[in-house]
Amino acid sequence: MRHPFAEYRHLFPILEHKVQLSSCSQSALSTPVRRAMDDYLTSWSQRGADWGYWMEQVFLARAAFARLVNARAEDIAxxxxxxxxxxxxxxxxxxxxxxxxxxxxxxxDFPSLCHVWLAQQPRGARVRLVTAQAGVADAGDRVARALDQDTALLAVSQACYYDGQLVDVAATGAAARAQGAVQFVDAYQSAGAVAIDVQAQQVDILAAGAQKYLLGTPGIAFLYVRPALAQGLEPTVTGWFGRREPFAFDPARLDFADGGARFSTGTPPMLCAAAARAGIELLNEVGVPAIQDYLAYLSEVALEEAARLHLEVASPADPLRKNSNTAVRVPDAAALEKPMFDAGYVVSARNDVLRIAPHFYNTADDVVGALRALAALVS
Ligand SMILES: Cc1ncc(COP(=O)(O)O)c(C=O)c1O
Structure with missing residues (x-):
């Protein structure tokens, strides 16, 4: 297949000297994102404290994320x-x-999310941590089977950080609804690489950060809450940006902004918002459905090459049941990041796997080259 996004490669300067395949951790820096961060620094150094510009960047980042998932900006915290x-x-x-x-x-699920749920036990929550298996792509079915009339919240990871397996969030959401529960979707490993439509998929709650497939930085995350659901929820973790009028500075009035915006807390990360805005706007321009199709093709290439090289793959064997990450089991995965970097490949280790996670700017040759370099290092 000809690389359908070849004309975008020049926007990612690192690609001139390295093959970056670490979108499951940090995607490549693009010139639009760098420019957005430079503009923030210029504003800071020249205008001092420009709240109007900062708030505009945060609003535009929310709007770009909202467009990405087919929501309204006001539904996003x-x-x-x-x-x-x-x-x-x-x-x-x-x-x-x-x-x-x-x-x-x-x-x-990413352990941090489980920790948040476990931390609710002193408040009365009963956490059911369902055992799911890497490579099998049935985590969604397993958690759906664990639902019952006592379930308040079903939490799923749309794409798993470890093996990349995908969960059909429309199906798990329907299963949750049938039991009277709401669903929380962790979309950190899917947003920007997997098409999301919170309305068509009837998603209740969805969260994603900007560092991975959204082309941005750490330090910012977006939270969508279905408007009718948000309206009935009053967070006890809150702050002035969750108010109807943050700049009213009224210490006595605890009101909640309409919609998902009520879940915002303190001063938003403006610099990260500027970067996220630029990254997500680029993705909206390229189009996530086309990116998803292309990444499924790269998965096919990766799975075939890994099999040819006799590498042990932890990800699902069906390219349509995984995201872009192809996780390869290797001895001492963390120690392999450096020799892979020296060989020209930026990849990311987790536990016993090395993750090869391309984005739309990568080519099939990038993926094949990384797997061959890895096979040479472990042989
Ligand atoms: C699927 C998933 N969820 C959540 C996180 C952690 O997100 P944060 O550090 O923004 O809380 C990660 C980080 O790798 C992740 O992969």
Whole structure:
């Protein structure tokens, strides 16, 4: 296949001297994102403190994320991390006597999310951590089977950080609804690489940070909450940006902004917002559905090459049931990042796997080259 996004490669200067395949951790820096961060620094050094410009960047980042997932900007809160987003939203649920107490999640969720759910136990929550297996792509079915009439919250990772397996969030959301529970979707490993439509997929709550497939930095996360659901929730983790009028400076008035915006807390990360805006706007221009199709092709290439090289793959064997990450089991994965870098490849280790996670700017040759370099290092 000809690389359908070849004309965008020049926007990612690192590609001239390295093959960056670490979108499951940090995607490549683009010139639009760098320019947005430079503009922020120029504003800071020349205008001092430009709240108007800062708030505009935050609004535009929310709007770009909203467009990416087919929501409205006012339904999106801006926080510092996905863990913060989960904490803010769960703080609005009560797990007392006579109420639903169950939170269902899986061992393939990013651990930080499980920690947020476990931290609700002193508040009365009963956490059911369902064992899921890498490479099998049935985490969604397993958590759906664990739902019952006591479940308040089902938490799923749309794409797993470890093996890349995908969960059909429309199906798990329907299963949650059938039991009277709401679903929290961790989209950190899918947003920007997997098409998301919170309305068509009837998503209740969805959170994603900017550092991975959204082409931005750490330090910012977006939280969508379905408007009718948000309206009935009052977070106890809060701050002035969750108010109707943050700049009213009224210490006595605890009102909640309409929609998902009520889950914002303190001063938003403006510099990270400027970067995220530029990254997400670029993705909206390129089009995530086309990116998703191309990444499925790269997965096919990766899975075939890994098989040819006799590498042990931890990811699902079906390219349509995984995101772009092809995780390869290797001895001492963390120690291999450096020799892979020296060989020209930026890749990311987690536990016992090295993750090859391309984005739309990568080519099939990038993926094949990385797997061959890895096979040579482990042989
Ligand atoms: C799927 C997933 N969720 C959550 C996180 C952590 O997000 P944060 O550090 O923003 O809380 C990660 C980080 O790698 C992740 O891969």
């Amino acid at each position: 801006v926080l510092g991390s996905v863990s913060d987003a989960a904490s803010a939203v769960v703080s609005a649920l009560s797990f007392g006597a006579g109420q639903r107490r169950g939170i269902v999640c899986s061992t393939l």
